[in-house]
Every structure is written in structure tokens, then in C-alpha cells.
Amino acid sequence: METLLLTIPQTEGYDSQLDRAAELIRSGQLVALPTETVYGLGADALDPEAVASIYQAKGRPSDNPLIIHVPNDRSWLDRYCRQVPELAYELAEAFWPGPLTMILKRDPIVPDRTTGGLDTVGIRCPDHPVTLEIIRRADRPIAAPSANTSGRPSCTRAAEVLEDVGGRIAAVVDGGDCRVGVESTIIDLTGPTPCLLRPGGMPLELLEALCGPIQRDPATLRQMSGSEQPRAPGMKYRHYAPKAPVTVVTGAAEKTADYIARQGGPTTGVICFEEFAGHFPTSQVAVLGPLHDMTQQARNVFSVLRSFDERQVDQIYAQCPESTGLGLAVANRLKKAAGFHVIELEGER
Numbered sequence: 519m520e521t522l523l524l525t526i527p528q529t530e531g532y533d534s535q536l537d538r539a540a541e542l543i544r545s546g547q548l549v550a551l552p553t554e555t556v557y558g559l560g561a562d563a564l565d566p567e568a569v570a571s572i573y574q575a576k577g578r579p580s581d582n583p584l585i586i587h588v589p590n591d592r593s594w595l596d597r598y599c600r601q602v603p604e605l606a607y608e609l610a611e612a613f614w615p616g617p618l619t620m621i622l623k624r625d626p627i628v629p630d631r632t633t634g635g636l637d638t639v640g641i642r643c644p645d646h647p648v649t650l651e652i653i654r655r656a657d658r659p660i661a662a663p664s665a666n667t668s669g670r671p672s673c674t675r676a677a678e679v680l681e682d683v684g685g686r687i688a689a690v691v692d693g694g695d696c697r698v699g700v701e702s703t704i705i706d707l708t709g710p711t712p713c714l715l716r717p718g719g720m721p722l723e724l725l726e727a728l729c730g731p732i733q734r735d736p737a738t739l740r741q742m743s744g745s746e747q748p749r750a751p752g753m754k755y756r757h758y759a760p761k762a763p764v765t766v767v768t769g770a771a772e773k774t775a776d777y778i779a780r781q782g783g784p785t786t787g788v789i790c791f792e793e794f795a796g797h798f799p800t801s802q803v804a805v806l807g808p809l810h811d812m813t814q815q816a817r818n819v820f821s822v823l824r825s826f827d828e829r830q831v832d833q834i835y836a837q838c839p840e841s842t843g844l845g846l847a848v849a850n851r852l853k854k855a856a857g858f859h860v861i862e863l864e865g866e867r
């Protein structure tokens with residue numbers, strides 16, 4: 519299949535490109551879409567066959583459910599979810615459109631294929647004008663997991679989507695580089711208290727300011743053992759991993775830099791803060807961003823992980839931000855890429 523590249527930030531032909539993407543979705547095809555978090559691989563969430571082809575194109579395990587993307591309109595929450603708590607409307611009001619996914623009881627209209635057989639559904643309104651307009655024109659909720667091949671780092675640029683699933687999907691809508699760079703924060707609202715299933719682009723502190731303390735699913739903190747079931751099925755899989763094994767080193771940045779420099783060699787990859795870029799002269803360096811600029815780190819983390827697949831490295835060491843604000847999501851993605859292989863050094867950052 520030849521994958522169409524629909525380039526959007528242009529005035530000429532803008533409208534017809536949006537119509538074309540919406541029409542492809544309505545006819546059961548796969549279209550990769552830009553969002554503020556990462557590129558999503560979109561299909562009509564109500565069409566089980568279209569949804570099945572998402573799993574096929576990504577090589578995604580079929581028990582790993584999909585998030586549905588809807589307009590910023592509470593009537594869409596009511597259409598696809600049941601027993602919606604008042605808190606869900608409040609969170610949507612405060613944080614949509616934005617990188618917040620809520621897990622709610624599903625309405626039976628949402629097919630099993632979309633929810634991986636669960637009686638809940640993940641729902642969010644993405645903060646990207648192009649994709650919001652495509653959803654509106656398709657007049658369907660769009661199921662869209664991250665557009666990478668399963669297990670690889672997510673895609674934050676259209677070219678990365680083509681690299682991963684080009685030839686297997688009908689089109690990629692190029693909306694430029696993703697502004698946030700990590701996937702949405704997932705909060706489960708089906709239990710007695712809200713629970714964090716995946717840290718992401720919406721800082722936990724902002725959510726807690728509105729809903730009070732949020733529990734954390736253990737899968738957000740450590741590797742799950744074979745017998746454990748995380749509440750977000752996707753969290754049990756190895757993820758975001760480049761081909762070479764990754765080790766995350768936590769602690770004061772000067773100390774982690776020194777530690778990593780001692781491991782270095784020509785086939786060692788190093789993910790480091792900008793301030794330490796000159797610290798590893800014998801290794802292959804990729805810069806995450808300035809030490810205290812977690813917004814920049816979030817934007818870069820996946821392309822940095824991907825960059826090592828084009829280089830000759832047999833091991834990768836990574837400095838790691840503090841787990842506050844967006845740093846919680848950046849640290850989580852690095853640790854997952856490392857299979858939670860983390861070396862903890864003493865000392866404050």
C-alpha cells in the first residue's frame with residue numbers, strides 16, 4: 519500500500535486535505551494523526567474491523583486497549599461512557615483539550631476490539647486543531663494508539679511514523695513536531711478514588727490540585743512481575759526501547775555524569791542534560807535538554823531514544839530528571855526503555 523503524506527500547515531488545499539483524512543477514517547482506513555502528545559494511529563473507534571487493522575499495522579497485542587479521541591463536548595462523553603462521575607466533567611472542563619485520558623465505564627456501543635474486551639474505555643480530547651477538525655468532519659470517535667511499531671519509542675514527527683508504519687496505512691497527516699512529546703496522563707475514575715495508570719503530558723500536581731490525592735498504580739513505579747496485572751494493560755509490555763540495552767542513572771546530575779563518564783567507550787551511547795554534553799568525549803552523546811527544562815526534555819525523549827538505532831552502540835546510559843511536573847513522565851519513559859534497570863546514586867539533584 520502506498521501511504522499518502524497529507525501535509526497540513528499550509529493554506530492552499532488545507533480544507534481538502536482535512537476532508538480527505540476524515541473520509542479515509544469514515545471508510546475504515548488507518549490515518550496517522552498529529553496530536554500535542556505524540557502521533558496517533560487513528561481509525562473509526564466504532565468499526566471493529568478498522569480497529570483490528572490498527573493492531574495489525576502496529577503489531578500490538580490484542581489485549582492492549584485503545585484510547586478514543588473525541589471533541590471537547592460533554593455530550594460525546596455521555597455517548598460513549600456510562601455512570602460518568604461529576605469529577606470527569608470537572609476534569610474535562612479544566613484540562614480538555616489536553617493530554618489527559620480518563621478511564622470510565624464504557625457504553626456498549628464501543629466495541630470490544632477497541633477496549634481490549636474491558637468494560638471501561640479510555641477517552642480524551644486532543645489539543646491539536648488539525649486532528650480536532652478531522653474528528654469533527656469524520657463525526658466519529660477516533661481510536662488512536664501511539665503511531666509507532668509496538669515496543670518502539672513513540673513518534674513525535676511525521677517522518678518517524680512513515681519509518682515505522684509507512685506502506686501499512688492509508689495516510690499520515692503531517693501536523694509538524696508534537697508540542698508536548700510524551701503521551702497523555704491516564705487517570706482511572708472507575709474506582710472509589712482516582713488512580714494514575716500512566717504519567718504523561720498533564721502533570722500530576724495540576725490534577726491533584728483539582729481532585730485531591732491520586733493513587734498510583736504500581737506499574738507506574740516498577741517492572742510488573744509475570745503474574746501481576748497492571749490496570750492499564752499496556753504498562754506490562756516492554757516499551758519505548760531502542761535496540762541497545764538502556765541503564766538509567768539517578769541522583770545528583772554531577773554525580774550521574776561522572777558515573778556515566780567512567781562507563782563510557784566508543785560504542786556507549788549517553789543520554790544527558792545539555793549542561794553535561796561535553797562530559798563524555800569518548801562516547802556517543804544525545805542531549806535530552808537543559809537540566810531544569812522538563813518541557814524540552816519531554817519533547818526530545820523519544821527522538822533521542824530513537825536516534826541510537828542509527829548509531830553503532832551496544833549500551834546506553836541515561837541521566838534522568840526529577841520525578842516532578844513533566845519530569846515524572848520523562849523519567850517513566852526512560853525507566854521503561856531501560857526495563858526499569860536503574861542505578862541509584864546518593865545525593866540531591
Ligand code: AMP
Nearest residue numbers: 583584638639640663664750751752753
Ligand atoms: P497508547 O495509545 O500507545 O498511548 O497506549 C494507550 C494506553 O492506554 C495503554 O497503556 C493502554 O493499556 C491504556 N488504556 C487504554 N484504554 C484503557 C482502559 N480502558 N483501561 C485501562 N487502560 C487503558
Ligand code: MG
Nearest residue numbers: 663664665672
Ligand atoms: Mg504506545
